[in-house]
Amino acid sequence: MKTTRSVLADQAADFPRWFQDVIAKAELADNGPVRGTMVVRPYGYGIWELLQEAMNRRIKATGAANAYFPLLIPESYLQREAEHVEGFSPELAVVTHAGGKQLEEPAVVRPTSETVIGEYMAKWVQSYRDLPLLLNQWANAVRWELRPRLFLRTTEFLWQEGHTAHASAEDARAYVTRILYDVYRAVMVDILAIPVVAGRKTRRERFAGAINTMTLEAMTGDGKALQMGTSHELGQNFARAFDIGYLSRDGQRELAWTTSWGSTTRMVGGLIMVHGDQDGLRVPPAVAPVQVVVLAVKDETVEAARRIAADLESAGLRVTVDDRTDQPFGRRAVNWELKGVPIRIELGPRDLAGDSATVVRRLRGSAKAAVGLAELTSTVAAAIEDDQANLLAEAAARQAARITTVRTVEEAVEAAAAGWASLPYDAVGEEGEDRLAEAGMTVRCLQRQDGSLPIGDNEPDLTAYVARSY
């Protein structure tokens, strides 16, 4: 029905370019001056704040407390865990000079904080009574990316990183699994309206220093995979490297079992890639900085627009009034569509004369309806709730439709050219992973037949999800 030419690159023809365009036109972010860095603009940051709040509440509900550890880590700390330093060395940013002098020991800008937090856990944990120790921090981190992309892979990103120490492997595993499901998946599904597949990473895709990495993978609009959050069992690797020990109930000195888990500003990239369409972003109401915009078409409707906005705000909605009547109506409407604001209420003199307003539902194909002013608040509140659920259902349906079940690696390579493939992991193995890498694909994760998470590296009968990824 729409006839306006899109200001965005064609989503079907050039998805990455469309993604960039949405970020620019919806004023979500800009490239920073140092290569690969990002400026998160107010509208993008507003989404992040709401997401952060939802995540933070759930993290605290698991018993973890927020803390803050230093940005700068002595280079020697990273070297204490062999796999960890090997994994992160190529990505480090290093401070060599400070206060006008060369530093005796260079400091790395944290790529992640296992090492420095390990050092303090060792100080704070003495007895079994101090366990579990459940910490989280909201912070920035820096990893020098070869192919940076706004939100998805930036040299500096914002995230939460959780770090915990436990008295047993079982307790550690139970806790990170809870983080994966009750925190990460809950936020992604319930708040971001993004369906995710939960699974275990293969050995080669694991976090540097972990004995197990669990992941949540989302399907983007172009059928690729995006890793949305991970939680790691670190075994006793970091406990050994940093001497995180405790006296057990029977007076024995034991090493702790640690975990880490992180989710980043990449989730905002996921939101764009999963929900965006040719008209721009579509923001799930739960993280929409503006859930409703009331657009005054003419000067004489500005006052009424303000009254309507106040009513909607009283009902607990996040509302903005667009009173820029000196600017063309059409351009303003298109801008709100680009920004993906769920509900646009257009208020012209004719609407007002009829005691009604025009409600445009961005998440429902921009369908328009005249709604009586008396029913406006209840109609909008119901639409918001319905839109959140519908957005999830839409994404889930697409995901299901684009996962092809196959039997062999070659079939997987073919199927994953346009979506995901699922196949028996026994048919993949190390060699199969090499073959997939050649085709620019990876095993995104492994699941048991019933969808649950495998525990060891050698469980048989697992399903592998294969895809290209961002």
Add this chain to the structure above:
Amino acid sequence: MKTTRSVLADQAADFPRWFQDVIAKAELADNGPVRGTMVVRPYGYGIWELLQEAMNRRIKATGAANAYFPLLIPESYLQREAEHVEGFSPELAVVTHAGGKQLEEPAVVRPTSETVIGEYMAKWVQSYRDLPLLLNQWANAVRWELRPRLFLRTTEFLWQEGHTAHASAEDARAYVTRILYDVYRAVMVDILAIPVVAGRKTRRERFAGAINTMTLEAMTGDGKALQMGTSHELGQNFARAFDIGYLSRDGQRELAWTTSWGSTTRMVGGLIMVHGDQDGLRVPPAVAPVQVVVLAVKDETVEAARRIAADLESAGLRVTVDDRTDQPFGRRAVNWELKGVPIRIELGPRDLAGDSATVVRRLRGSAKAAVGLAELTSTVAAAIEDDQANLLAEAAARQAARITTVRTVEEAVEAAAAGWASLPYDAVGEEGEDRLAEAGMTVRCLQRQDGSLPIGDNEPDLTAYVARSY
């Protein structure tokens, strides 16, 4: 009345050592591994989170939006504003290597973000319609400190930094003044219960690149001054350096007027230094992560303690149950006193038998009273409110008592050895400021006779507040 020997250094004899001891014993923070950095532990971070929330709400109420700008700034950006680079150069931490290579242009870790934000303001501001542009960010910043001190002066600190652009000098001044009073002073007084003196900095104490710095100064327990927050008029200095221009209503190209304003984790240091006593921290209820601790004296009172805690929580209080009955009661009580939790409810078998609990009010000299269980919630809620007000009154009385009005610089030097001095600024001048510097003192700020803020540098009849400072 207390007979326990303090685990803290004598506050009267060695205030700085007492400060360090409180931070350690109350588990607020630790020194980080890189010199001058800080680990904020969960209890200290809990205070910061509540403070941040109160500040953030008020910042948004002024119309500012949160955003996020990169940590790493090209070295050349700082050099564009002459005073700014001169002021910050000695404190910069510099990333020279990243991704395994030497960078073509070194990047500094932001000491503050005027320069990088100026660059983006120039892109985003085109017309008078885009002004004012009101931005804020919550972030970390790094300044290499020669004499670091936990919370007060750390190499890395957490803060909010606001940056705004306006169409006129008047609008810029009105806005930063509003930030000073309605945001900073409101939070300090109403939330932190810290009385502050608002004033203008002298030319030599000004922020590097500003035409005017306004400050809020608190008096510490040992009678020194602590700068709690500042807001700056930057004039057109940064607008000129970064070309932040706009088309005015009548089509002329004009330079914008910018401001910046910041408040940091130093405020937590202020809280300790203003309210702490020989028994440890005293946390104002508004920022107390734990407002009430219910301490079960024996195993048989744990269940009742949990019920009481649940009741208090339902009343909207932040409550913790201490059920560590395997540890000595006295040590647990002392620990809660060190942490400065406003209300401690002790529940022993005898209390329970009498249908009452013992309420200990930390902020009122740890006065104890038996309170019937039926009145417990209302009594505690009233005490919390009363304590917040009383803490402010106590600090205000001390501040008033320790400011001495004098006439000459020499009298000021004498008076400020044990408190603050106030004197006519006309009696100080440049030479007087040199003399004060020799005595380890500074003019903290200037006020008009009626307590309001002077506008220019050359207003006569101003009052100067002189003090030693942290």
